Amino acid sequence: MADTTRLAGAVSSPHRAGAAPVGPAPERQTRIHAALERIANPERVYPVTVGAGIAAWLAFAAVAKLVPNTVDLPMAAEGSIDETTGFVVVVALAIAAAWAAVWALGTARGPARAWAVRHLTHDAKWVLGAGIWLLFWEFSTAKTSLLAPPYFDAPQQILTSLWQERGILAESLGASLLLLAVGFAVGLIAGLITGVTIGWFQAANYWVHPILIFIGPVPSLAWVPIVFVLFPSTYAGAVFMIALSVWFPITVLTRAGILSVPRSYYDVAQTLGARGWFLVARVSLPAALPSIFTGAFMALSAAFVSLTVAENFGVNAGLGWYLTYMKGFGNYPGLYAGIVVLVVVCGAALTLLFRVRNYVLRWEKELTRW
Amino acid sequence: MVTDAAAKGAPIDLVGVTQAFRSHGSDLLVLDDVSISARPGEFIALVGPSGSGKSTLIRLLAGLDTPLFGNVYVSGKSVSGPDPSRALVFQDPTLLPWRSVRQNVALGPQARGILRDSAAKIDEVLELVGLSDFADAYPSQISGGMAQRTALARALVNEPSVLLLDEPLGALDALTRRVLQGELERLWQQRGFTAVLITHDVPEALVLADRVVVFSPRPATVRDVIDVDLPRPRDQSSPEFIALRDRILGELDAAGLQPDELENAS
Numbered sequence: 001m002a003d004t005t006r007l008a009g010a011v012s013s014p015h016r017a018g019a020a021p022v023g024p025a026p027e028r029q030t031r032i033h034a035a036l037e038r039i040a041n042p043e044r045v046y047p048v049t050v051g052a053g054i055a056a057w058l059a060f061a062a063v064a065k066l067v068p069n070t071v072d073l074p075m076a077a078e079g080s081i082d083e084t085t086g087f088v089v090v091v092a093l094a095i096a097a098a099w100a101a102v103w104a105l106g107t108a109r110g111p112a113r114a115w116a117v118r119h120l121t122h123d124a125k126w127v128l129g130a131g132i133w134l135l136f137w138e139f140s141t142a143k144t145s146l147l148a149p150p151y152f153d154a155p156q157q158i159l160t161s162l163w164q165e166r167g168i169l170a171e172s173l174g175a176s177l178l179l180l181a182v183g184f185a186v187g188l189i190a191g192l193i194t195g196v197t198i199g200w201f202q203a204a205n206y207w208v209h210p211i212l213i214f215i216g217p218v219p220s221l222a223w224v225p226i227v228f229v230l231f232p233s234t235y236a237g238a239v240f241m242i243a244l245s246v247w248f249p250i251t252v253l254t255r256a257g258i259l260s261v262p263r264s265y266y267d268v269a270q271t272l273g274a275r276g277w278f279l280v281a282r283v284s285l286p287a288a289l290p291s292i293f294t295g296a297f298m299a300l301s302a303a304f305v306s307l308t309v310a311e312n313f314g315v316n317a318g319l320g321w322y323l324t325y326m327k328g329f330g331n332y333p334g335l336y337a338g339i340v341v342l343v344v345v346c347g348a349a350l351t352l353l354f355r356v357r358n359y360v361l362r363w364e365k366e367l368t369r370w
Numbered sequence: 371m372v373t374d375a376a377a378k379g380a381p382i383d384l385v386g387v388t389q390a391f392r393s394h395g396s397d398l399l400v401l402d403d404v405s406i407s408a409r410p411g412e413f414i415a416l417v418g419p420s421g422s423g424k425s426t427l428i429r430l431l432a433g434l435d436t437p438l439f440g441n442v443y444v445s446g447k448s449v450s451g452p453d454p455s456r457a458l459v460f461q462d463p464t465l466l467p468w469r470s471v472r473q474n475v476a477l478g479p480q481a482r483g484i485l486r487d488s489a490a491k492i493d494e495v496l497e498l499v500g501l502s503d504f505a506d507a508y509p510s511q512i513s514g515g516m517a518q519r520t521a522l523a524r525a526l527v528n529e530p531s532v533l534l535l536d537e538p539l540g541a542l543d544a545l546t547r548r549v550l551q552g553e554l555e556r557l558w559q560q561r562g563f564t565a566v567l568i569t570h571d572v573p574e575a576l577v578l579a580d581r582v583v584v585f586s587p588r589p590a591t592v593r594d595v596i597d598v599d600l601p602r603p604r605d606q607s608s609p610e611f612i613a614l615r616d617r618i619l620g621e622l623d624a625a626g627l628q629p630d631e632l633e634n635a636s
Contacts, residue, residue, distance in 0.1 A: 268464050363509075
């Protein structure tokens with residue numbers, strides 16, 4: 001955006017008044033654009049890395065299919081590995097084929113070239129790394145038992161568990177997401193209200209801030225014995241625990257954000273006729289938003305901790321409960337399957353929050369993109 | 371409430387204004403019995419050493435602070451708080467960074483609940499300061515001069531009867547500064563508001579103002595008031611202009627201080 005602004009200024013620059021009125025000729029602009037594009041996105045496709053990536057995934061497929069499983073494996077493990085080996089091989093071959101296709105698109109001239117090159121430059125190392133990691137994983141578990149079951153399991157075993165436990169996993173996922181959403185929403189709203197109130201009113205700050213400082217940092221696990229006694233239902237208790245762990249960082253950073261708003265913003269707004277609630281909603285809150293988002297990131301991690309704690313003590317549902325349940329049966333592949341789902345959920349929630357932030361704070365000059 | 375005020379500026383009367391602050395445990399007298407008047411539509415400039423309380427004075431006029439003793443009257447009424455009829459432009463444009471240029475200009479109408487009826491007026495002032503093409507840019511994307519034009523447009527959209535200018539051009543480069551001096555004069559002539567300009571730049575004061583008020587070092591008192599009876603647009607190389615400039619610089623020198631380019635925090 002800044003670049004286009006500057007370019008627009010250069011085009012209509014009065015210093016060029018004697019020259020052609022439009023500025024640089026179109027083909028020259030195209031060249032300038034291409035040169036800038038090369039600087040911004042240097043095309044560095046390393047054939048060795050891309051080729052090794054394809055090779056790694058092919059090797060993984062070959063090892064999974066052709067190398068016999070070690071004789072040390074228990075019967076159950078053997079069975080669950082065989083069940084999904086075919087699927088894993090197909091997926092690995094498909095990834096290798098897709099990667100080769102992207103490579104071909106990147107070398108050929110065509111409309112998709114830029115897209116392909118962007119992925120070839122950016123993703124090559126991850127494709128290779130993931131292939132090598134899977135190859136090592138498959139080799140050290142199913143094929144040699146260097147890492148022995150039940151604590152270490154082959155990728156196929158986790159896949160089999162994901163498929164076998166899909167009903168209970170989906171149910172747990174739904175329960176967790178609902179509890180997380182309700183707890184986070186309650187904590188966020190309560191935190192914003194508290195933060196704005198104590199950031200704005202000295203009297204509220206006098207009473208609430210000391211309480212905040214002492215209550216906020218107490219880990220949610222410590223509340224367990226009291227919360228599930230005090231609250232009418234365990235669900236309400238769980239919502240409270242999550243909301244509490246969200247409320248604290250949101251409140252602290254909303255307050256800090258509001259206190260750090262430059263006084264000149266209020267001066268200007270007041271001389272323009274702004275009063276009371278307008279100053280809070282249109283000056284304080286937007287100015288505090290970068291700080292509030294920092295609080296939201298801290299709150300999200302805290303909410304995940306509280307979620308799993310609450311699900312283990314009291315709420316007998318959700319991914320946290322599922323993990324303990326699987327552990328109780330010594331079902332390690334099932335446990336890993338639950339962790340995989342949890343990892344995906346946490347990553348997705350964090351990505352979503354970053355997307356929202358990048359949109360809301362698009363006016364910030366040097367925003368760290370994600 | 372101020373729709374008609376643009377037709378002519380409001381008269382300003384400062385009567386025996388004294389302002390002091392408590393700073394690090396000691397009392398700091400900033401303005402000592404200052405009395406200044408401005409006729410409706412007059413352009414007055416205040417020059418004085420750095421830290422002599424000029425910004426304090428303009429905050430009193432804006433209604434952001436109240437004087438310890440004395441009274442500030444605008445249109446014959448005592449100033450009791452900020453009002454959109456008295457617009458303020460700082461050295462720092464203080465645009466709200468999350469609002470586009472247009473939204474910043476719209477701040478006043480929005481705060482007064484007349485946003486919907488003000489679209490045409492917002493377009494008009496954007497046009498007036500030459501920012502129509504940048505209405506949707508964010509403050510982080512525009513230059514310092516453009517930011518200051520936005521601040522001017524934001525002040526003018528309320529059609530103020532008094533425009534308070536606290537070193538509005540102090541942070542700009544010499545070229546932009548000259549251009550904006552010309553625009554300020556044009557806007558003042560078009561709109562007819564009463565203007566109060568604080569500046570460190572004596573030639574700038576003489577280019578723009580009908581009268582120049584020279585302040586003493588802190589605690590500020592009015593040292594001299596000089597009528598600038600020269601035809602507009604003013605010729606900076608004319609002997610009369612140079613004589614006035616040297617007279618004011620001499621008075622500032624006699625006060626033992628040069629007007630400082632660096633505005634310190636006061």
